[in-house]
């Protein structure tokens with residue numbers, strides 16, 4: 001095994017079921033079993049699951065009366081039986097057709113993380129990043145590192161990079177689009193002629209185009225064709241955690257149910273659960289607005305207003321997102337699902353969030369221009385905030401917190417003034 005392969009293997013934090021069981025680590029064993037519920041069925045699966053259950057209940061079960069323990073075990077076992085039954089019926093995407101190549105547009109943090117996630121699972125498949133910077137391509141191809149965005153991680157050998165669009169796209173069966181929203185239109189225009197009309201595009205970008213007020217699900221078809229197959233992948237998913245192989249749940253939204261199912265099977269792994277939905281608008285608007293709300297959460301953090309204020313702010317933000325999203329046609333299940341509440345929680349409370357970091361620095365009194373100049377990564381909420389106000393007007397909803405974020409970003413009021421004004425708003429009935 002080469003040094004590179006060894007390093008790569010060490011970075012794969014597989015929860016090893018056998019080790020966890022041997023060490024009596026019940027929590028890790030249960031986590032391992034849950035993660036493995038996505039894997040294809042194995043001959044010894046039933047025995048393993050039974051061992052996991054007894055290992056897990058041995059320590060903790062003493063707290064419960066015997067009847068309760070029996071009930072718990074029986075419910076768990078029927079859940080596991082149900083899971084095994086459905087997994088045994090499921091056809092994996094690799095069984096259906098041989099996966100040979102995926103192209104990724106944009107080799108920033110998330111494009112790279114999605115490329116790595118797929119490449120680790122499909123070692124015979126090539127994942128090609130299409131970049132603009134030849135020096136970064138060289139690092140990726142020779143050092144197997146994305147030295148600009150994720151320098152602490154070694155990339156699998158089946159991830160490569162090029163600046164040549166035709167070469168990147170040739171032979172690809174899926175395209176992942178990870179170019180920031182504000183640059184998407186120009187980028188797609190530049191490669192449009194090279195894109196086969198049947199090549200599915202999986203957009204992971206979250207935001208609203210400022211010049212048109214359009215979501216990605218409007219931008220992409222307006223540049224390509226209305227019939228171009230597209231899926232919108234969203235949900236709580238920090239790039240670094242995906243790189244570390246930490247458990248992650250996302251949602252694949254498409255009007256084409258069969259395509260959403262294909263993308264579910266493409267990305268599902270022991271580390272990744274993928275829900276499907278046809279609610280494209282819901283997934284997209286939640287993914288865009290949570291970035292704006294995360295800036296507000298960062299401001300509250302930067303001003304050191306405390307957990308009461310943070311909880312009130314996030315709850316109010318959730319309500320505002322729900323008011324607007326519902327008027328735009330989003331489903332309730334989406335708003336409380338992974339791309340809604342899930343991503344709101346991650347981005348508002350997770351310290352890895354770039355949007356939240358912008359807010360923290362604003363709250364501490366830094367100027368927006370300085371904050372943006374000091375970061376090479378995109379915080380989509382900054383641009384999106386500017387157009388939320390237009391959507392609020394169009395759909396006749398009041399969005400005090402999201403509007404306040406736009407005011408602060410615009411430099412019209414300070415973060416402190418915004419908090420003061422929000423607190424002074426008329427008291428309302430909850431809705």
Ligand SMILES: NC(=O)c1ccc[n+]([C@@H]2O[C@H](COP(=O)([O-])OP(=O)(O)OC[C@H]3O[C@@H](n4cnc5c(N)ncnc54)[C@H](O)[C@@H]3O)[C@@H](O)[C@H]2O)c1
Nearest residue numbers: 106107108109110111178179183204205206238239377378
């Ligand atoms: N980073 C995350 O954890 C994460 C998670 C989920 C979704 N997203 C979303 O994915 C999208 C990309 O985010 P990221 O984290 O990879 O951003 P990033 O800032 O890390 O990288 C952006 C990439 O886009 C490229 N790019 C910028 N302008 C371009 C242009 N004009 N033409 C072509 N390429 C251009 C950059 O060179 C870079 O490769 C964003 O919409 C973001 O909201 C990010």
Ligand SMILES: O=P(O)(O)OC[C@H](O)CO
Nearest residue numbers: 235236237238353354355
């Ligand atoms: O780092 P952020 O704030 O762009 O958030 C990244 C992802 O959208 C989290 O799901």
